[in-house]
Structure formats: structure tokens, C-alpha cells
Amino acid sequence: MSEAFPDSSQLQQWHQGIEMANRNNIFCHCRSCSYEWVDSMIDAVCSKCSSKDIEHISCWQFPDD
Ligand SMILES: [Zn+2]
Numbered sequence: 103m104s105e106a107f108p109d110s111s112q113l114q115q116w117h118q119g120i121e122m123a124n125r126n127n128i129f130c131h132c133r134s135c136s137y138e139w140v141d142s143m144i145d146a147v148c149s150k151c152s153s154k155d156i157e158h159i160s161c162w163q164f165p166d167d
Contacts, residue, residue: 130148
């Protein structure tokens, strides 16, 4: 049964790629100065005012309005 999943390593790479894409597409919005950017860390600090009061939105969760 060694060939049951011949592409398992590729599938794993694909999953890792998706995770990487998610990690690198965290939309950040500073509640203090309204600065907006895209970061890879969920605990990013605002580079404008150094505030940690950041709203995080994954890009696939964008609201419609
Ligand atoms: Zn800020």
C-alpha cells in the first residue's frame, strides 16, 4: 500500500502553503490611529503609534461592507 498516497508530500506542501498564505494575510487595523496594514503576525504592533490595540481580520473573513 505504499502507493496509496503518491502525492502525500505535495499535498502536505500545499497545506503548508495555504497556512503560510493565511498567516501572511492578516489584515490589521489600529484602533488608536486607524492605521491599516497587512501583517503575518496576529500580535503585531502598530508601526505608526506603537499601539497594541489592534483589530485583526484574516483576509478570507473580510466583511462585505
Ligand atoms: Zn496606530
